[in-house]
Amino acid sequence: MTGASTTDRGLPNATVARLPLYLRALTQLRATGSATCSSDQLAEATGVSSANVRKDLSHLGSHGTRGVGYDVAHLQAEIAQAIGQTQEWNVVLVGAGHLGKALAAYPGFASRGSRIVAVVDADPKRLGEQVVDGLVIESADDLDEIVRDRAVSIAILATPTHAAQDVADRLVAAGVTSILNFAPVALRVPDGVDVRQVDVAAELQILAYHEQRKSSPREEAVSG
């Protein structure tokens, strides 16, 4: 994933990456009527160590109460505010192939403060095709207008690899300042534009690396 390891002010990216997990867990706890919870409960629910849970929450200024734990509703509100969920973010999805359609239908965007307001694709034959309820494919030619008129600041890039950089350039020129990139290429963007990359093939290779080590337990450790 691209990006510096810490933000120059505010929360470390590692903490920011985990906050949505706590938020999901807290939402579920509220739904089951829990008023308080412990760091162990959040750890269990999210797969994060208790130590990291407490560290992350202390970054928000939340330290829990000895013997009681954390107030679920209060913590949920704090986290939601910290990660910008108090504001709705309009998102444009570029690329309506299988991946784009999967992302358009992805559960949970709407409940977490982001909303896809447009889906564009370069294929003229697909104009008007419905992607999900309320969203039809619009022309990539209209991208600039869409970004401006619908106050889009975040784009999801699910285009073919060869098109990714060009599309990124157009998005940035139109005013988008955050891109979630699924194409396996490092995008070049100006300062002030954030890119997070999901590289599925790299994820698989990391797993393959660990698989290899499982079958070669006596492999000499690589000196570093």
Next chain:
Amino acid sequence: MTGASTTDRGLPNATVARLPLYLRALTQLRATGSATCSSDQLAEATGVSSANVRKDLSHLGSHGTRGVGYDVAHLQAEIAQAIGQTQEWNVVLVGAGHLGKALAAYPGFASRGSRIVAVVDADPKRLGEQVVDGLVIESADDLDEIVRDRAVSIAILATPTHAAQDVADRLVAAGVTSILNFAPVALRVPDGVDVRQVDVAAELQILAYHEQRKSSPREEAVSG
């Protein structure tokens, strides 16, 4: 992403995560006829800082030659071996919805040592449906048999959220030791089974967090 920050032997996960990026860049360099390359070239091509490039490669025992740089073919072979790409890995894809179909068609798996050998889905109406060339949907009931007969060690989990843990349990029971999980839930697996999680909604929330900070530059820094 789940997992400890370092492996107890061998390469740090952060390095492992970046090696596929170098591999891709080196493949492209070879294709254009370059015999050597600098850390700056790899940095430019991958979006990784030159310092991290050099640090990562030194973990492999590669230090480059002053004034010359790295030997492209040699480095490519070293990285391929380090990340287990000298062995083909058989992968089962569980879940053939939009996301599953996008993953089945994802460019680059085959060229990087992983090959999807089966696609299963729980929907009986979809048995036999072609996903991509050579792959048709098979029954989730046959999962155990598929994993054993086709020597599968890695699974990609692209099921609905509610089904993810059950499917993970079955995969592990059948002998899978690595799971790439796209469902937004922390999977519980025994020691010895690796899970890497891609949480798309969390990625979007991280971007939203940074977007919020852009519009509130005078926001008081959160004390930690």
